[in-house]
Amino acid sequence: MTEPAYVAVDWGTSSFRLWLVDRSGRVLAERRSDEGMLAAAKAGFSGVLQAHLTAVSTPDHLPVLVCGMAGAKTGWVEAGYVDTPAPLAAILKQAARVPGAARDIRILPGIAQRDRAAPDVMRGEETQLLGALGLETEGETLVCMPGTHSKWVRVKDGTVAHFSTFMTGELFSVVSRETILSLAVAGADEAEDTASFKTAVKAAFAAPAFAANLLFTARSRQLLFGGTPAAARETLSGTLIGTELAAGLSGSVPKSAIALIASGRLATLYRQAFDALSVNVTPIDADEAVRRGLSMAAAAIWTK
């Protein structure tokens, strides 16, 4: 086994992931938990991190690089923002050091779009972008990053030019749990209904203004024609994702240059959605991207 060189941490709002990495970027150990920013703000960031470091027998001197919501104002140490147009290389240079820690712990900054008509912020996705695209990209890429708060990002020649956040994942969660539509999806099992999903994607893409109507049809259709809870759930999911794609694809970027950075179930769903619209995308694994981004940053910070 090779020597560990640093620790990489992706510390989101509701999830915590840690990797013990060697000099070549190889993962020696991994930890995952739900001690995200919200939980750690109560339990204490320092203690949560130390417990995971101890669990993988991290040497005392090893430095730790963190990205994500741990750097928010309501997080551990505020790591600030790089403003758009934001060169991805600038991320590496503005890591905030956690004061008073025994080891070298740094948190990468987010990106802010200080545009009064389209204000926006990201934290964590900038590190995925770094890992997915690298520092030296040429030309323009449109990037779709699905999630609780999906991001659509335009990267030009290694610089984040513009981005937009869509609350797609969070809307799906509250609409399916907290509205009258919860009756329509109640009892939906894991069975997928790809046909209902793709139909909803296409309908919402064609008429995104009708999203709040198309959602309601999940219930009306069940009342008038029957149908499974899974079909209703896929109608909600497809409507919200189809609406997001209508906005994300409304700009000028050629379809051949769209990158989809996602993992697991979301990667599958969004691939099906792009498929339904006959739009080609290049899939990139989000977990790998964030790890690679943290490796690149760690190498830049600690390799003199």
Add this chain to the structure above:
Amino acid sequence: MTEPAYVAVDWGTSSFRLWLVDRSGRVLAERRSDEGMLAAAKAGFSGVLQAHLTAVSTPDHLPVLVCGMAGAKTGWVEAGYVDTPAPLAAILKQAARVPGAARDIRILPGIAQRDRAAPDVMRGEETQLLGALGLETEGETLVCMPGTHSKWVRVKDGTVAHFSTFMTGELFSVVSRETILSLAVAGADEAEDTASFKTAVKAAFAAPAFAANLLFTARSRQLLFGGTPAAARETLSGTLIGTELAAGLSGSVPKSAIALIASGRLATLYRQAFDALSVNVTPIDADEAVRRGLSMAAAAIWTK
């Protein structure tokens, strides 16, 4: 004081309103409570109604006419639907009688749109339409009926030709209470921010696909530029209403023939929204419309 002739009840999902009315349609007494369909399904519809009848000393023989969700499958007695294209006159002829009641109690049917691509249902709004437009309307009217589940209805020559439900009110409720945006609106007082509202209406109307993004700007704007909780709340409200209007006004009906059936705060908000888009509407009070619709139906049913 004149003799009471019948009792009119608007029994919605979450509200109950009762009027004791004389032969000429004049209101002799009124009751309002939050014993809507959901509450009454637990407490018992018959007992809830009787308590309100007793409170206004209703004579034993007086008939009662009900509209709204009390006629749903999950309500008191299922009152069925008139299918589109639905002549408003057909509503009067299909009231369902409550079996086993000592007095004559009838519930008006709803309207169903059995279109697999655009299934939809209404219960209660058909009675408002009856009261607002009457039986003998000529030509085409586009009707906007704001609410928890807003309805946009095309009425042609006294017949409901097509309608669409938008979950605008319910979405506002869950988005402002149950998502990350609850942080942005926390502490918003009653102070209105009409400028923020109208700005959001125009932005969403111009780019409805971006609704889930425009909602999120309520938080990003506060993070990057500050701003009041009231401004954030009006941004949410204006975004959702502006998106609804983009869909509702996307059809072919001339702007001069739009009726807005609403009461109270919703009437004010939607008038401001139409104003922001320079669209003329004819405002009609929803409370008066439902009372007038119930009166017309009662007269048709019980005046031989």
